[in-house]
Amino acid sequence: MDLLFLGTCAGVPTKARNVSATAVIEASGSGWYLVDCGEGTQHQLLRTPLSIRDLRAIFITHVHGDHCFGLPGLLASAGMSGRTQPLELILPAALHDWVRQGLAASDTFLPFELRLLAVEDLVEWRNDTLQVTTVQLSHRVPSVGFIFTELNPEPRLDIPRLEAEGIPRGPLWGELARGLTVQHGEQLLNGNDYLRPSRPPRRVIVCGDNDTPELLADAAQGADVLVHEATFTQAVVERTGVTFGHSTAAAVARFAEAAGVRNLVLTHFSARYQSDPRRSPNIDNVRDEALVHYSGHLTLAQDLQRYHLGRDGCLELTG
Amino acid sequence: MDLLFLGTCAGVPTKARNVSATAVIEASGSGWYLVDCGEGTQHQLLRTPLSIRDLRAIFITHVHGDHCFGLPGLLASAGMSGRTQPLELILPAALHDWVRQGLAASDTFLPFELRLLAVEDLVEWRNDTLQVTTVQLSHRVPSVGFIFTELNPEPRLDIPRLEAEGIPRGPLWGELARGLTVQHGEQLLNGNDYLRPSRPPRRVIVCGDNDTPELLADAAQGADVLVHEATFTQAVVERTGVTFGHSTAAAVARFAEAAGVRNLVLTHFSARYQSDPRRSPNIDNVRDEALVHYSGHLTLAQDLQRYHLGRDGCLELTG
Numbered sequence: 001m002d003l004l005f006l007g008t009c010a011g012v013p014t015k016a017r018n019v020s021a022t023a024v025i026e027a028s029g030s031g032w033y034l035v036d037c038g039e040g041t042q043h044q045l046l047r048t049p050l051s052i053r054d055l056r057a058i059f060i061t062h063v064h065g066d067h068c069f070g071l072p073g074l075l076a077s078a079g080m081s082g083r084t085q086p087l088e089l090i091l092p093a094a095l096h097d098w099v100r101q102g103l104a105a106s107d108t109f110l111p112f113e114l115r116l117l118a119v120e121d122l123v124e125w126r127n128d129t130l131q132v133t134t135v136q137l138s139h140r141v142p143s144v145g146f147i148f149t150e151l152n153p154e155p156r157l158d159i160p161r162l163e164a165e166g167i168p169r170g171p172l173w174g175e176l177a178r179g180l181t182v183q184h185g186e187q188l189l190n191g192n193d194y195l196r197p198s199r200p201p202r203r204v205i206v207c208g209d210n211d212t213p214e215l216l217a218d219a220a221q222g223a224d225v226l227v228h229e230a231t232f233t234q235a236v237v238e239r240t241g242v243t244f245g246h247s248t249a250a251a252v253a254r255f256a257e258a259a260g261v262r263n264l265v266l267t268h269f270s271a272r273y274q275s276d277p278r279r280s281p282n283i284d285n286v287r288d289e290a291l292v293h294y295s296g297h298l299t300l301a302q303d304l305q306r307y308h309l310g311r312d313g314c315l316e317l318t319g
Numbered sequence: 320m321d322l323l324f325l326g327t328c329a330g331v332p333t334k335a336r337n338v339s340a341t342a343v344i345e346a347s348g349s350g351w352y353l354v355d356c357g358e359g360t361q362h363q364l365l366r367t368p369l370s371i372r373d374l375r376a377i378f379i380t381h382v383h384g385d386h387c388f389g390l391p392g393l394l395a396s397a398g399m400s401g402r403t404q405p406l407e408l409i410l411p412a413a414l415h416d417w418v419r420q421g422l423a424a425s426d427t428f429l430p431f432e433l434r435l436l437a438v439e440d441l442v443e444w445r446n447d448t449l450q451v452t453t454v455q456l457s458h459r460v461p462s463v464g465f466i467f468t469e470l471n472p473e474p475r476l477d478i479p480r481l482e483a484e485g486i487p488r489g490p491l492w493g494e495l496a497r498g499l500t501v502q503h504g505e506q507l508l509n510g511n512d513y514l515r516p517s518r519p520p521r522r523v524i525v526c527g528d529n530d531t532p533e534l535l536a537d538a539a540q541g542a543d544v545l546v547h548e549a550t551f552t553q554a555v556v557e558r559t560g561v562t563f564g565h566s567t568a569a570a571v572a573r574f575a576e577a578a579g580v581r582n583l584v585l586t587h588f589s590a591r592y593q594s595d596p597r598r599s600p601n602i603d604n605v606r607d608e609a610l611v612h613y614s615g616h617l618t619l620a621q622d623l624q625r626y627h628l629g630r631d632g633c634l635e636l637t638g
Contacts, residue, residue, distance in 0.1 A: 012396045013362050019392075039392035040359045043332050065425040069392040073338075073358035076384045077331045094424045101420060105413045106384040107460050141426050 001027050001150065001202050001309050002318070003227065005301040006044040007036075008267045010231045010246070011066050016275050017303050018044055019066035020268060022206050022227060024148050025306075026129055030054040033130070035146055035206040036061055041070035042077050047304055052078045053085070056127060060091035060119065061208025062143035068095055072102040079110040086113040090125060090132075092142065093118040119144060126151065135219040137210035140245040145207035145228075147219055153202065155179075155195035162194055202309055209268065211245045213255035220259040225315055227301070228252045229268035233289045236272070236281060249286045253293035263315040264294060267301035320346050320469065320521050321637070322546065323625040325363040326355075327586045329550045329565070330385050335594050336622050337363055338385035339587060341525050341546060343467050344625075345448055349373040352449070354465055354525040355380055360389035361396050366623055371397045372404070375446060379410035379438065380527025381462035387414055391421040398429040405432040409444060409451075411461065412437040438463060445470065454538040456529035459564040464526035464547075466538055472521065474498075474514035481513055521628055528587065530564045532574035539578040544634055546620070547571045548587035552608045555591070555600060568605045572612035582634040583613055586620035 002025040009017035019038030026032065033056050034041070045052065055078070060068050068091065078087065089099070096116045103110065117125075120142070125132040131151055134144040157177050167173070167184060175182045179191040204225040205216065213228060220226055231246035249266060256264040266286065274282045287300050297315060299307065308318045321344040328336035338357030345351065350373050353360070364371065374397070379387050387410065397406065408418070415435045422429065436444075439461070444451040450470055453463040476496050486492070486503060494501045498510040523544040524535065532547065539545055550565035568585060575583040585605065593601045606619050616634060618626065627637045 012399055013365065015365050018362070039389065040362050043337070043359050043362070046332065046334050063425050065391055065395045065421070065427055068425065069395070069421070070358065072384055073388045076388070080331055098417070098420045098424045101417045102384070102388070105417045106382050106387065108384055 001025065001148070001204055002306055003204065003206075003225070003265070003309075003315075004032075004048060004050065004306040005267065005303055006034075006041050006048070007038050008269060008301045008303050009066075010229070010268045010270050012271055013038075013040060014271045017269070017271075019069075021070065022267070022301075023048070023050055024204060024206065025050070027150065027153065027202070031056045031129065033132075033148070034058045036067040036208070037070040037074055038066045039069040039073075042074045044304065048306075052081050053083050055087065057088040057090065057125065057132075059125075059132065059146045060089075060095065061137075061145070061206075062139060062141050063092045063094050064141065064209065067208065071095075071099055072106070072108075075099075075103065075110060075114065076106070076108045079108065079112070083112050086115060088115045088117060088125070090117045090119050090122055093120055135205070135207075135216060137208055137215055138212040138245070139209040143208035143210060145205050145210070145216065145219065147223070148204045148206070150201035150203070152192075152195060152197045153200075154198045156198045158194050158196045167194075199311070204309070209246060211243055211247055213247055213252050216255065217259060220256075220261055223261065224309055224313055225263040225265060226256060226261045227265040227267060228256075230266040230286055230290065231268055231270050233273075233281065233285050235285070235289075236270070249289040250293055253290040253298075256296060257294045261296055262313055263297045263299065263309070264290070265299045265301050265307070265315070266290060269300075320344065320467070320523055320628050321625055322523065322525075322544070322584070322628075322634075323351075323367060323369065324586065324620040324622055325353075325360050325367070326357045327588060327620045327622050329548070329587045329589050331590055332357075332359060333590045336588070336590075338388075340389065341586070341620075342367070342369055343523060343525065344369070346469065346472065346521070350375045350448065352451075352467070353377045355386040355527070356389040356393055357385045358388040358392075361393045363623065367625075371400050372402050374406065375448075376407040376409065376444065376451075378444075378451065378465045379408075379414065380456075380464070380525075381458060381460050382411045382413050383460065383528065386527065390414075390418055391425070391427075394418075394422065394429060394433065395425070395427045398427065398431065402431050405434060407434045407436060407444070409436045409438050409441055412439055454524070454526075454535060456527055456534055457531040457564070458528040462527035462529060464524050464529070464535065464538065466542070467523045467525070469520035469522070471511075471514060471516050472519075473517045475517040477513050477515045486513075518630070523628070528565060530562055530566055532566055532571050535574065536578060539575075539580055542580065543628055543632055544582040544584060545575060545580045546584040546586060547575075549585040549605055549609065550587055550589050552592075552600065552604050554604070554608075555589070568608040569612055572609040572617075575615065576613045580615055581632060582616045582618065582628070583609070584618045584620050584626070584634070585609060588619075
């Protein structure tokens with residue numbers, strides 16, 4: 001699984017960072033998933049190899065505009081790209097009418113079926129590759145994190161079972177290995193019943209805005225990657241006295257350390273943290289604050305950077 | 320008056336061109352007006368000296384998403400910038416509920432009054448500096464052009480009138496020259512009554528999508544600049560057989576020549592016209608087609624380029 005950050009700024013875009021959007025990319029093939037869709041997400045996609053035709057589903061963490069105002073344009077452009085595959089859009093129910101009305105009022109025709117699902121009602125979303133569930137967070141409005149768990153990663157034939165059931169080695173095994181349903185004597189065999197994952201499934205959590213990282217205590221158990229906002233540093237919150245329902249780098253780092261999170265990715269930085277380390281405050285202040293409390297593998301997300309979760313469980317920058 | 324193009328592509332953004340938005344900038348001071356607001360307009364503004372606090376009004380030509388999907392984000396960011404001045408937004412009535420619902424559903428608070436006006440009902444919009452009227456165009460949906468006419472440009476004291484009325488030269492003239500109301504004997508004199516423009520007002524027309532340039536025949540009389548879409552070239556329309564309610568460069572150029580338009584600016588180019596002249600079709604094909612029919616001052620708009628309408632009536636690139 002890869003992560004490609006399309007927007008890593010809080011609230012408003014800057015020249016260096018767009019508002020929130022994160023692509024979760026399948027371990028093999030070209031399928032991908034979008035978490036949040038701030039304005040300009042479709043523009044960022046132009047600067048990546050991701051195709052809107054390979055987008056499997058969109059997940060929106062909460063109603064704030066910097067997480068969803070890119071939806072109308074992204075959907076319209078998906079339509080103009082000739083996409084015909086249905087698209088599932090999981091988002092707060094309060095946004096459903098706005099999405100529908102935007103398409104209708106703008107006379108936008110989508111040549112694919114758009115299925116709107118309420119995130120509040122989501123127990124589990126899945127396809128052949130991934131399961132997605134939610135974890136409730138705490139913000140000024142209801143907000144969730146999305147937990148992506150691989151299903152049956154890199155499947156291999158369950159040879160002990162095949163042998164126990166007396167299914168003879170040969171072309172039949174090849175068909176079952178491809179997941180096909182095949183006739184064997186009077187039996188119909190479903191290939192998926194004879195496939196087993198060859199490695200543990202990876203689990204990645206991509207969170208919406210949240211002022212209480214401890215709400216992730218259960219979800220973070222066994223997760224490979226936690227992507228969490230760090231809108232402010234402690235120093236800034238002490239000076240301004242307000243958090244607007246957001247977390248500090250220190251609070252997230254302390255939680256991640258206590259929960260044993262292996263890879264922590266911070267994102268959604270206030271626009272005040274500048275890229276230039278000679279200016280103050282800057283993004284190094286965020287990193288430095290997190291490193292005081294967290295000894296695992298820390299990443300500060302940057303727009304258009306892609307990270308690969310390797311076989312060794314380490315999250316590495318790939319491009 | 321200046322024009323600064325924020326988006327010059329039709330339908331979908333490309334790496335080089337954003338979707339539609341054009342800034343019309345007052346001849347003096349920092350006030351400006353936005354015509355259309357495709358997604359990413361606020362991002363483009365970050366790359367200009369224009370401040371969202373100096374934005375006097377927004378005008379939307381028609382309902383299509385590439386002309387309005389940037390509104391929710393622009394308004395939200397205007398709010399976060401601390402703007403308190405009321406903002407008038409003139410747009411098709413069909414979009415009013417969508418704008419309101421987007422702000423409400425996303426829990427966006429605007430610290431300024433947003434006044435929505437229906438473009439269909441607009442007879443005239445004006446402030447101290449400009450008058451804006453509309454001209455009806457022809458497209459797949461109702462579409463207009465906005466005609467910006469300066470009011471009382473570079474006012475100077477009407478000395479013959481002052482002398483005729485026996486108002487004595489002195490500090491009183493200075494106050495009237497600043498437009499103030501002053502007491503003179505038993506009379507109250509309004510400075511604006513004694514100011515006259517020192518040059519003819521400039522008139523700039525910025526059009527929405529339109530397949531019938533001839534609809535501008537009356538409006539174009541005496542206009543200094545006509546900004547019009549040229550989505551396609553004739554060669555492409557002949558091959559595809561469809562215009563989707565758009566104009567070709569040839570049709571707009573022929574009209575502008577016949578109407579005696581002094582400065583013609585083409586914009587809203589199909590994404591197929593590439594910047595690289597070695598590829599086909601490219602933007603030079605659009606220019607070449609227009610030049611066959613038009614002998615005036617032709618400009619092909621580019622994103623983030625600013626053009627100044629000089630005293631000599633010529634539109635010049637300034638940055």
